[in-house]
Amino acid sequence: xxxxxxxxxxxxxxxxxxxxxxxxxxxxxxxxxxxxxxxxxxxxxxxxxxxxxxxxxxxxxxxxxxxxxxxxxxxxxxxxxxxxxxxxxxxxxxxxxxxxxxxxxxxxxxxxxxxxxxxxxx
Numbered sequence: 191x192x193x194x195x196x197x198x199x200x201x202x203x204x205x206x207x208x209x210x211x212x213x214x215x216x217x218x219x220x221x222x223x224x225x226x227x228x229x230x231x232x233x234x235x236x237x238x239x240x241x242x243x244x245x246x247x248x249x250x251x252x253x254x255x256x257x258x259x260x261x262x263x264x265x266x267x268x269x270x271x272x273x274x275x276x277x278x279x280x281x282x283x284x285x286x287x288x289x290x291x292x293x294x295x296x297x298x299x300x301x302x303x304x305x306x307x308x309x310x311x312x
Contacts, residue, residue, distance in 0.1 A: 251287065257273050270294070
């Protein structure tokens with residue numbers, strides 16, 4: 191089983207295109223009206239203000255974690271590591287991101303040593 195298969199994606203709202211990682215029941219109130227945002231449109235139902243930026247800020251760690259899984263699946267380990275560091279910084283309690291980052295950091299020295307040896311070969 192690969193590292194990507196061992197770590198499931200965080201649930202997301204399918205009707206919010208381009209905003210991966212938002213849970214099924216997002217909790218982002220409008221700062222003006224204090225009314226919870228509509229999860230389908232990412233807008234305030236009262237004043238119709240676009241709250242997508244607040245969603246992205248609130249769920250940045252989950253979005254980065256899911257993007258890191260996609261990067262790993264595509265074979266882009268360095269991008270995945272950067273995204274995982276960002277995910278853990280944004281949401282320290284996001285345990286799947288922390289666990290995946292720790293597992294990649296354990297594997298990284300062995301990979302770096304192997305790549306270093308290959309570079310020395312004439």
